[in-house]
Amino acid sequence: MAAPERFAVGIDIGGTNVKAGLVSGALAVAARADRPTEEAKGAAQLLGKIADLTKELASAAPSGSVVAGVGIGSPGFVDASLGVVSDCPGKIPGWTGTAVTEEVSSAAGLPAFLENDAKVIALGEGWAGAAKGASDYVSVTLGTGVGGGIVQGGEILQGASGTAAALGHICVDPDGPTCICGARGCLEVYVSTRAIGACAVDYIMRGVETTVLDHVEGGDLGDVDARAVFEAAAAGDAVACEVVGRTAKYLAAGLVTIAHVLDPEVIVIGGGVTKAGDLLLVPVREMATRLIWRKPGAPPVRIEFSQLGDDAGVFGGAALAFGKTSGR
Amino acid sequence: MAAPERFAVGIDIGGTNVKAGLVSGALAVAARADRPTEEAKGAAQLLGKIADLTKELASAAPSGSVVAGVGIGSPGFVDASLGVVSDCPGKIPGWTGTAVTEEVSSAAGLPAFLENDAKVIALGEGWAGAAKGASDYVSVTLGTGVGGGIVQGGEILQGASGTAAALGHICVDPDGPTCICGARGCLEVYVSTRAIGACAVDYIMRGVETTVLDHVEGGDLGDVDARAVFEAAAAGDAVACEVVGRTAKYLAAGLVTIAHVLDPEVIVIGGGVTKAGDLLLVPVREMATRLIWRKPGAPPVRIEFSQLGDDAGVFGGAALAFGKTSGR
Numbered sequence A, B: 001m002a003a004p005e006r007f008a009v010g011i012d013i014g015g016t017n018v019k020a021g022l023v024s025g026a027l028a029v030a031a032r033a034d035r036p037t038e039e040a041k042g043a044a045q046l047l048g049k050i051a052d053l054t055k056e057l058a059s060a061a062p063s064g065s066v067v068a069g070v071g072i073g074s075p076g077f078v079d080a081s082l083g084v085v086s087d088c089p090g091k092i093p094g095w096t097g098t099a100v101t102e103e104v105s106s107a108a109g110l111p112a113f114l115e116n117d118a119k120v121i122a123l124g125e126g127w128a129g130a131a132k133g134a135s136d137y138v139s140v141t142l143g144t145g146v147g148g149g150i151v152q153g154g155e156i157l158q159g160a161s162g163t164a165a166a167l168g169h170i171c172v173d174p175d176g177p178t179c180i181c182g183a184r185g186c187l188e189v190y191v192s193t194r195a196i197g198a199c200a201v202d203y204i205m206r207g208v209e210t211t212v213l214d215h216v217e218g219g220d221l222g223d224v225d226a227r228a229v230f231e232a233a234a235a236g237d238a239v240a241c242e243v244v245g246r247t248a249k250y251l252a253a254g255l256v257t258i259a260h261v262l263d264p265e266v267i268v269i270g271g272g273v274t275k276a277g278d279l280l281l282v283p284v285r286e287m288a289t290r291l292i293w294r295k296p297g298a299p300p301v302r303i304e305f306s307q308l309g310d311d312a313g314v315f316g317g318a319a320l321a322f323g324k325t326s327g328r
Helices: A043-058 A100-108 A117-128 A193-205 A226-234 A238-262 A272-276 A278-291 A309-321 B043-058 B100-108 B117-128 B193-205 B226-234 B238-262 B272-276 B278-291 B309-321
Strands: A006-013 A017-024 A029-036 A066-074 A077-079 A084-087 A112-116 A137-142 A146-152 A266-270 A302-305 B006-013 B017-024 B029-036 B066-074 B077-079 B084-087 B112-116 B137-142 B146-152 B266-270 B302-305
Touching: A006 A043, A006 A117, A006 A309, A017 A043, A017 A309, A029 A043, A029 A309, A043 A066, A043 A100, A066 A100, A066 A117, A066 A309, A077 A112, A084 A100, A100 A112, A112 A117, A112 A309, A117 A137, A117 A146, A117 A266, A117 A309, A137 A238, A137 A272, A193 A226, A193 A238, A193 A272, A226 A238, A226 A272, A226 A278, A238 A266, A238 A272, A238 A278, A238 B238, A266 A272, A272 A278, A278 A302, B006 B043, B006 B117, B006 B309, B017 B043, B017 B309, B029 B043, B029 B309, B043 B066, B043 B100, B066 B100, B066 B117, B066 B309, B077 B112, B084 B100, B100 B112, B112 B117, B112 B309, B117 B137, B117 B146, B117 B266, B117 B309, B137 B238, B137 B272, B193 B226, B193 B238, B193 B272, B226 B238, B226 B272, B226 B278, B238 B266, B238 B272, B238 B278, B266 B272, B266 B278, B272 B278, B278 B302
Parallel strands: A006 A066, A066 A112, A137 A266, A266 A302, B006 B066, B066 B112, B137 B266, B266 B302
Antiparallel strands: A006 A017, A017 A029, A077 A084, A137 A146, B006 B017, B017 B029, B077 B084, B137 B146
16 A cells, blocks of 8 residues: 655745645645735734634645645744744734744644744745755845845754844945844845835936836836836836846845855745846856856856745745755 | 873964964863974975874873874865865865875874864864854954854854855955955955055055054065054054954954854954954954844854964864864
8 A cells, every 4th residue: 555645734924915835745736725914913813824724725635645734934033943933023913922833733733833934935945946955055035125044964054043044134235225134235225125126216216217117007106116127127228227237236246155155055046036037047147156166176056046936935834844954 | 090181182284384282171282393384395294294293292191191183274175074185276285185184193093183274273262262162153264365164053064065164255345356266345355464464555555644664674565464554553553543444344244244144152253363452353343243133132143352363273173183063
């Protein structure tokens, strides 16, 4: 008799939606579901939604199969060994201190695991994505902010207080613009979707001619986002191309630093900024590969955009539940 | 009967001298010896000197004591598991490929261990220096170049090809001066002793009034070094103070990046640049501590100058021979 097919539930708590997927050990998503996050409504309703999603998806597993557990990626800091959110400032009232795994496990009757969302994405990339097979790799997520996960020797690198891989706060220019963290010239102030939109707005405010606003529905300056910049750049707009070029330069600088400090096999870039596609990937890869120093005979550090896209967190949650800590 | 006292030989292959020490398990240096490195004379003579130093110091151990082995720090890349120098470009003819531990062990009759010199210094700082007791820490060595060692969870972080911790090539300004590695704005082009001297020479060449040359024996422009800059700054010279200030700013930026990527308990700074003392340490510590973001309740990352000074490599070699990989 063949061993029963194994599944795990992966849950990704995003700013807008809680996304869940039932993922097989063979990397297939067998079922999906989501709920609005409604951060402002607080911890109890969010816990309830996570438990409901877990039960709903677990019950969708084929009869005779085994559901190994549920893995959850949360914003903020997580004490993974306790399954507790140790600090999640300002986002979800009451979330800090919530014993997520205990509550979800007891409500859904399945083993539950919790980790920081950016680290969960790193696990997803190692198990099912562009870092598959690698035991030393880095995942960088470029969204409204910039997060990261580092895997070394097959294990998530946590650091002394669990805050390692704050890759958005790599300093790429000590005289640069001030970051929300208080430092200057953090990677995040150049390469987040927020920074890319703001940089285009700067040009427009200074009266430089550009078609960026033509790519914004309603044409409102307050609605300029990274997507509009990428669209304008793809259509050949000079200002948008300059903004993308600036993004590429600083992103490459950050990747060079990551590569020299950590010597990974691959760096996977995910998040909204990857929607720029080859417009950004091609120059970033060219610059970073040229500038990353390698010992003679060592293969180049691979620079990849995520292929999992919005599913990286769901795959990562499932990987966490399966006890995977890397692509090995 | 008390257990016999234990010793280990630590050997530090420097550009000028091969330094050796017989170090007790209680962190006392019981005997010292050195030989000129004479790099140009090649691998065989260097191996002979290392074996001779090992035998000489092992025989100096008190009767009834035990010598656990010899630990050797070598420039270049090292395959620590094989005890072989895997790549040491240009420095010591024939050194690449040398099976150092096999040769020394057979000549001296002791277990021998080999590791890259900057990583050995990190071990020394963890065992006997400013990172004592820490299991997550970083050592940065600011000499003519800039090297580093990262210890995470009590183990040296090696990376995929053994070149992790190339901390001199953290990018602190993608538009900065070109580094010997080919990239721009590497930490090394701002904070190495070579960079500090060169920066002062730049001012002098531009005709800016400064007393830096008064601190150079013979007053020759070609002999301006970091030491002269530090002396002039201590005496209040404005140009020298500006050079030290620039060094502090970029060094702090590098430490902020290291702290955000790795989340260590302590960063230990060693090498010739630490001869600047509080003139450099005070502003660097102030800036880095202010700019390093910490999760609420986490202690600040300690920023320390090495107290082991030129002995860091000897202590590190002994730590390697004792099988210590961190201060735990």
